[in-house]
Amino acid sequence: MTDIIPLSTLRDQIDAIDQQILALINQRAQCAQEVARTKLAEGETGSFYRPDREALVLRRIKELNPGPLTADTAAHLFRELMSACLALEKPLEVAFLGPAGTFTQQAVFKHFGHAVQDIPVATIYDIFHAVDTGQCQFGVVPVENSTEGVIAHTLDRFIDSNLQICGEVEIRVHQNLLGKMESLADIKEVYSHQQSLAQCRQWLNINLPGVNCVAVSSNAEAARLASLDNSKAAIAGLIAAELYGLNVLGNNIEDEANNTTRFIVIGRQQPASTGADKTTILVSTGNQAGALYKILGPFADFGISMAHIESRPSRQALWEYVFFIDIDGHREDDNVAQALALLQNNVKLLKILGSYPKAVIT
Numbered sequence: 234m235t236d237i238i239p240l241s242t243l244r245d246q247i248d249a250i251d252q253q254i255l256a257l258i259n260q261r262a263q264c265a266q267e268v269a270r271t272k273l274a275e276g277e278t279g280s281f282y283r284p285d286r287e288a289l290v291l292r293r294i295k296e297l298n299p300g301p302l303t304a305d306t307a308a309h310l311f312r313e314l315m316s317a318c319l320a321l322e323k324p325l326e327v328a329f330l331g332p333a334g335t336f337t338q339q340a341v342f343k344h345f346g347h348a349v350q351d352i353p354v355a356t357i358y359d360i361f362h363a364v365d366t367g368q369c370q371f372g373v374v375p376v377e378n379s380t381e382g383v384i385a386h387t388l389d390r391f392i393d394s395n396l397q398i399c400g401e402v403e404i405r406v407h408q409n410l411l412g413k414m415e416s417l418a419d420i421k422e423v424y425s426h427q428q429s430l431a432q433c434r435q436w437l438n439i440n441l442p443g444v445n446c447v448a449v450s451s452n453a454e455a456a457r458l459a460s461l462d463n464s465k466a467a468i469a470g471l472i473a474a475e476l477y478g479l480n481v482l483g484n485n486i487e488d489e490a491n492n493t494t495r496f497i498v499i500g501r502q503q504p505a506s507t508g509a510d511k512t513t514i515l516v517s518t519g520n521q522a523g524a525l526y527k528i529l530g531p532f533a534d535f536g537i538s539m540a541h542i543e544s545r546p547s548r549q550a551l552w553e554y555v556f557f558i559d560i561d562g563h564r565e566d567d568n569v570a571q572a573l574a575l576l577q578n579n580v581k582l583l584k585i586l587g588s589y590p591k592a593v594i595t
């Protein structure tokens with residue numbers, strides 16, 4: 234039998250290691266404070282947040298991680314450490330779809346860490362507005378769900394907005410049926426955001442047939458409403474159940490096992506190239522023959538992978554569309570820059586919505 238080390242000895246070791254870690258993280262925090270002084274001296278007046286540098290730091294940590302912690306766990310710890318360091322440099326304000334407890338708030342914390350100041354607003358429009366007017370430096374908006382497709386409200390905002398996409402983050406979305414009641418039989422109405430209702434359509438048909446479903450501005454708002462009435466239930470995340478004191482009447486009720494939502498970070502910054510980036514563009518061709526071919530040709534010519542294409546009505550002319558396209562690479566990368574220059578000549582409108590690091594933490 235291997236020798237068992239006494240608990241007191243192991244705890245003494247942990248105490249000694251903690252002391253070293255504490256000294257080191259404070260040393261790192263002092264370095265970040267110096268970074269802030271340098272940025273100020275170089276004339277930086279806006280945000281001190283650097284999405285490209287953060288992606289490089291987190292990728293390096295994942296590569297260096299010797300275990301037994303997983304690479305993703307190590308990245309999560311450093312995510313929080315950088316968040317705290319940035320808060321020392323200058324607090325960062327990020328607008329999200331409130332109230333507290335939404336998946337958008339979860340996306341804010343996953344991307345920026347918990348030292349960020351998260352500012353709840355009522356609608357996707359308000360998130361764009363808060364960043365546009367400088368009330369918040371960044372905002373996080375949902376853009377696409379693996380079960381229900383694109384969030385049209387978000388894409389449509391980009392048609393008129395000059396804000397840039399600075400980052401992306403994915404959240405595995407688990408939906409739950411929540412309420413003050415004890416049993417499903419007592420439910421007269423179900424509230425949720427329309428996306429969440431759609432993600433649970435089959436479950437609702439089977440388990441609550443004939444019960445009226447009402448779409449509200451967010452699933453946390455649905456949870457708040459359910460907390461006020463014993464006959465109303467909500468579909469929302471477990472954080473909302475805790476926040477609003479609701480019973481969990483159904484766990485993981487989403488119809489698709491891998492239900493995931495992709496969020497994007499909007500702001501005014503243009504992150505530098507990190508070697509693993511995405512670029513999102515908006516293109517309009519007008520109503521002409523071979524339009525899609527003219528759009529896609531330049532990417533094929535320069536060997537650029539296209540991750541996603543989505544069309545939306547242009548709202549300027551009947552049956553005219555704009556295309557939202559995600560491609561691999563950064564606008565400063567040679568092949569992307571050349572493809573975009575070629576594309577510019579083929580189309581009526583080309584707007585680069587942003588080049589940003591691919592999500593690092595899964």
Ligand SMILES: O=C(O)C(=O)C[C@]1(C(=O)O)C=C[C@@H](O)C=C1
Nearest residue numbers: 265268282283286287315318319
């Ligand atoms: O390198 C910087 O520019 C920093 O401000 C330091 C630091 C970090 O803690 O590593 C903090 C915030 C930035 O968003 C990126 C990195």
